[in-house]
Every structure is written in structure tokens, then in C-alpha cells.
Amino acid sequence: MIEGFTALYIFMLAAFTGYEVISRVPVILHTPLMSGSNFVHGIVLVGAMVALGHADTTLERVIGFFGVMLSAGNAVGGYVVTERMLEMFKSSKGRDKR
Amino acid sequence: MDTVIEICYFLAAMLFILGLKRMSSPLTARAGILWAGSGMLVATLITFFWPGMENYLLMTVAIAIGGVAAWWSGRKVAMTNMPQMIALYNGMGGGGAGAIAAVELLKGDFHSDAFLTLALLGALIGSVSFSGSIIAFAKLQGLMKRPLRFAFQHHINLVIFALALAAGGLIIKTGDTAGIGLLIFFALALAFGVLKTLPIGGADMPVVISLYNALTGLAVGVEGFVLDNAAMIIAGTVVGAAGTLLTQLMARAMNRSIGHVLFGSFGEEHGEEQETVEGSLKPIDVTDAGIMMAYAERVIIVPGYGMAVAQAQHKIKELMHVLLDRGIDVKFAIHPVAGRMPGHMNVLLAEADVPYDRLYDLDEINAQFPQTDVVLVIGANDVVNPMARSNPESPIYGMPILNVDQARNVIIIKRGQGKGFSGVENALFYADNARMLYGDGQGMTGELIQAIKQL
Numbered sequence A: 001m002i003e004g005f006t007a008l009y010i011f012m013l014a015a016f017t018g019y020e021v022i023s024r025v026p027v028i029l030h031t032p033l034m035s036g037s038n039f040v041h042g043i044v045l046v047g048a049m050v051a052l053g054h055a056d057t058t059l060e061r062v063i064g065f066f067g068v069m070l071s072a073g074n075a076v077g078g079y080v081v082t083e084r085m086l087e088m089f090k091s092s093k094g095r096d097k098r
Numbered sequence B: 001m002d003t004v005i006e007i008c009y010f011l012a013a014m015l016f017i018l019g020l021k022r023m024s025s026p027l028t029a030r031a032g033i034l035w036a037g038s039g040m041l042v043a044t045l046i047t048f049f050w051p052g053m054e055n056y057l058l059m060t061v062a063i064a065i066g067g068v069a070a071w072w073s074g075r076k077v078a079m080t081n082m083p084q085m086i087a088l089y090n091g092m093g094g095g096g097a098g099a100i101a102a103v104e105l106l107k108g109d110f111h112s113d114a115f116l117t118l119a120l121l122g123a124l125i126g127s128v129s130f131s132g133s134i135i136a137f138a139k140l141q142g143l144m145k146r147p148l149r150f151a152f153q154h155h156i157n158l159v160i161f162a163l164a165l166a167a168g169g170l171i172i173k174t175g176d177t178a179g180i181g182l183l184i185f186f187a188l189a190l191a192f193g194v195l196k197t198l199p200i201g202g203a204d205m206p207v208v209i210s211l212y213n214a215l216t217g218l219a220v221g222v223e224g225f226v227l228d229n230a231a232m233i234i235a236g237t238v239v240g241a242a243g244t245l246l247t248q249l250m251a252r253a254m255n256r257s258i259g260h261v262l263f264g265s266f267g268e269e270h271g272e273e274q275e276t277v278e279g280s281l282k283p284i285d286v287t288d289a290g291i292m293m294a295y296a297e298r299v300i301i302v303p304g305y306g307m308a309v310a311q312a313q314h315k316i317k318e319l320m321h322v323l324l325d326r327g328i329d330v331k332f333a334i335h336p337v338a339g340r341m342p343g344h345m346n347v348l349l350a351e352a353d354v355p356y357d358r359l360y361d362l363d364e365i366n367a368q369f370p371q372t373d374v375v376l377v378i379g380a381n382d383v384v385n386p387m388a389r390s391n392p393e394s395p396i397y398g399m400p401i402l403n404v405d406q407a408r409n410v411i412i413i414k415r416g417q418g419k420g421f422s423g424v425e426n427a428l429f430y431a432d433n434a435r436m437l438y439g440d441g442q443g444m445t446g447e448l449i450q451a452i453k454q455l
Helices: A004-021 A027-053 A058-097 B002-023 B029-047 B056-076 B079-107 B113-140 B153-174 B180-197 B202-227 B230-253 B258-263 B286-294 B305-310 B313-325 B344-351 B362-371 B441-453
Strands: B298-303 B329-334 B359-361 B374-378 B409-414 B434-438
Touching: A004 B002, A004 B202, A004 B230, A027 A058, A027 B002, A027 B029, A027 B056, A027 B079, A027 B202, A027 B230, A027 B344, A058 B029, A058 B056, A058 B079, A058 B344, B002 B029, B002 B230, B056 B079, B079 B113, B079 B180, B079 B202, B079 B305, B079 B344, B113 B153, B113 B180, B113 B202, B153 B180, B202 B230, B202 B258, B230 B258, B286 B374, B286 B409, B286 B434, B286 B441, B298 B313, B298 B344, B298 B362, B305 B313, B305 B344, B305 B374, B305 B441, B313 B329, B313 B344, B313 B441, B329 B344, B329 B362, B344 B359, B359 B362, B409 B441, B434 B441
Parallel strands: B298 B329, B298 B374, B329 B359, B374 B409, B409 B434
Antiparallel strands: none
């Protein structure tokens, strides 16, 4: 169990990491990056799976089911959209090299 | 098995951070999403082996429905509609975080009040992000045309938020995590997300989507603590921080504070009092516009949301090549918030194969307008409105704009005489050096190309 100050430290370090990782991003990548970070919080899927996996009552199962469904949408949709956007950057780069 | 799961989550968290790092440079961006994607795959697959789980059939069906629907919609959607899809998927993530919290609260076995508080906090943030993102999606999709405003709106919102906090406090105090109080708590949180987003106009939507993106990340991170899931904690918190920075960058580009976007009243009063603008709208026909551009030395193209709507980016690229073939210097001026998201124009122009070294942002290009013969504005409005410099009464006053009006000639392709998204009259259109080319962005650009080719 991650508790107390350990939790706070993890939180702080992760927050600084997030801030630093994108601090020098060019404007051109703002939209794909927003989409990419949108994909990354699709990790909520694993939490939703665990929640549904431990659901006992019907109500918990129904909510858990919707949770997993929505989270899967976040992860898959986020990936597809980001990938499609970045695909274009590849073609534009390839042409520049020629 | 526990150790294997932990190792996989550790790996996933690392892949997410490295992936995001790669996504922040054009050269490595594509590898970045692959890294993050494989992290997600590893984490998801190993979660099936989490000890003591049931409901596998339900789980698989839910993943299949959500995944296929999202895959299909994400593949099918036009590039121009990307922003609202991001809003939608983001809302789904917020809903997921809210649902996790709901299940945990219904079960109600928390080690301490601290975890209960975190669960409620995640539920609150996730729910607000969920309902707020859905409204943002509806607005951008055109399902909701005008911002909805009424008297004392911000006060009412504040009261609802305070009530949600009070309901949460009551749950902590009584320890009754599965009662009617929980229902009220969620209802208030969802209502707050809706009401908070309703009055915000389309011009501020990029900032709002980015903010909800950060909030979902934060909610995921917080629920990660509740579930003791390190991958969620790290990925969620990283996104929360990165999203907050991105939101700040955007708000700064619009010269607005985040507080202003959330509590301001963008474009509120001008239904009643019209600003009067000197001069008149001067139309130009395609042939004249073609001649003007064909004999220019330096041309700057300023795209905006209208280009996205008209799907004109491929025609614009063709126009660029026609002009380049004549030895004319062509540049693109990209306002940070042109379109509906930061970088929206960059994505569209990249799709059309416009090399990104021809794209210039606000600071780089503004000094060049006075030496430019022709500026072609296609579908941009508020971001080229000189009133942002000159008229302190204007709601967009103070927003950094592209100083298009300083160029020798300005041609504006526009569908009709309507106003921009913010509902503000544009003084540029009435300037002496401005000419209006009325028509659909894609069609008109095509005709321009023909006109230039015939010279």
C-alpha cells in the first residue's frame, strides 16, 4: 500500500516529470500531444477492470461495466486519433528529406 | 504473479513517460505513440491476471464494445473534427475514473479517511471532466450553437460546487459511502460540469478541452492511489501536470488567464450594442485576386477554422505550389489558437503535405507583414482582427493577433458577411487595403489557382 509521504513524493515527482517532458514542445505538436496525453490517461482502463473484477452486487457490476467500456473508449480512441495525426507528420517529413 | 504485475506496470509507466517525451519532437513523435501504445497493451493484458477477479465475461464484452466503437469512430472521423473527438474520448476517461470511484465507494471498505477523501476527490474531478467534455463535444460538433448564459450563472455554479463539496464532506463524516448522499454527490458533480461548460464560447474551447484533459489525468492519478495502482498514479499525474502546462501555454497565447476563460464572459454583451466600424466591405473577383497574387513577391497565407470546415487544405497546398513555381515567396502564418485547438492548422497543413518549415508562428511572422505584398486570409477571423489592438471596448481586446492589416494588400476568402466565432465585428474587413472574396474556401481557392495558371 502506497501511503502517506511516499504517496506525496510519487505525486510530486510524477508532476514534475509531466511538466518537464513537454516544456519544450513546438506549437506544431500541441494538438497531437494533447491527444497523446489524452491517450495516456486511458490507463484508467486497468483501474476500471480491477473495479469491475471485484464488483459483487448488480449495481456495482453495471457501474463497473460502464466504467470499463468508457475507459476502453478513451484508450483505443485516443490511440487511433493520435496515430492518425502523427502519421501525417511522417509523410511531411519524408518529403522534406527528398 | 503480483511481482509480475508490478513489473509490467512499472514498464508501462516508463513507456508512457518516454513516449510523451518522444511525442514532443516532430522527428520522434510517431515512435512516441507506439511506445506509449505498447505500454498500454502490456498494462491492460497483465491486468487480466490481477488476483481474485471475477466478471471476466462482462469485462471482455465491455472492452470490446468500448474499444470497437472508439476504434471505428476514431478511424472514420474527418481530420477537421479531431478536436471534438479528443474532447469525447477525454470525457470517457473522466467517466471511467468516476465509475471506479463509484464502485469503490459502494463497496465502502477504505483503510482510512484519507483514502475515502481521495476516492471522493477523484469522483468529483472525473465526473466534472466527464459531463464538461461531453458538452464541449456537443458544442464543437454543432449540436449546441450558442453559449447558454443566464443571470447569476457563476454564483449558481459556485453554490452547486459548494453543495457537492458539502455532500462529499457529509459522506466522510457519516461514513455512509453507499447511501443517497453518494447519489446526490455524483448528481451535483455532473451538473457542475455541464453548467460550467455551457456559458463558454467556442473561441475558448481549446483551453477548456485541454483543461479537462488535465483534470481527467488528475482524477486517474487520484483513483490510482485509491486502488494502489502505480501505473495509474504515475500516468495520471504526468498527464495532469503536462495538461496543466499545455493549458497555460494556450491561455497565454490568447492573452487570457484560465480564470478568465472559466469565469469571464467572452462575447457576452454584444448582442445589444454593436461596435460601429468605419469603411465598407469591398468585394473582389477571382481574376483580380489572381492577378494580385501572381504579381506579388511575397505572399503570406493565414488559415483559420474556415479552412478546416471547407476542407480546403489540399487546395491551399496546390495554390502554394503554383505561387512557388512563379518564384513567389510563400509563407504560412499560424496563430496559436487558429482553429479549435492549438496546432490545429499545423495538423491540417501537414495532412496536405505543406512542409512545416513554411509555417511560422505569431512572433516570427508579425514583423514581416509590412513587407508583404499580399496576405490571403482563408477562414480566419478573430485572430486577424485589429480591434484586439485598437479598441479597448472590444471583448477580444488584448489578445495577440496576426498584424495582417499592415500588409500592402489583404484578400479575405469568406463564405458570407457573418461574424467570427466570438461574434465580434472585424475591422480588418473594412480596411482600405482589404478585399473580400466571397465563396466557399475550397471552391474559391480552386478558382484562384485556375486564374493564376491562366496568366
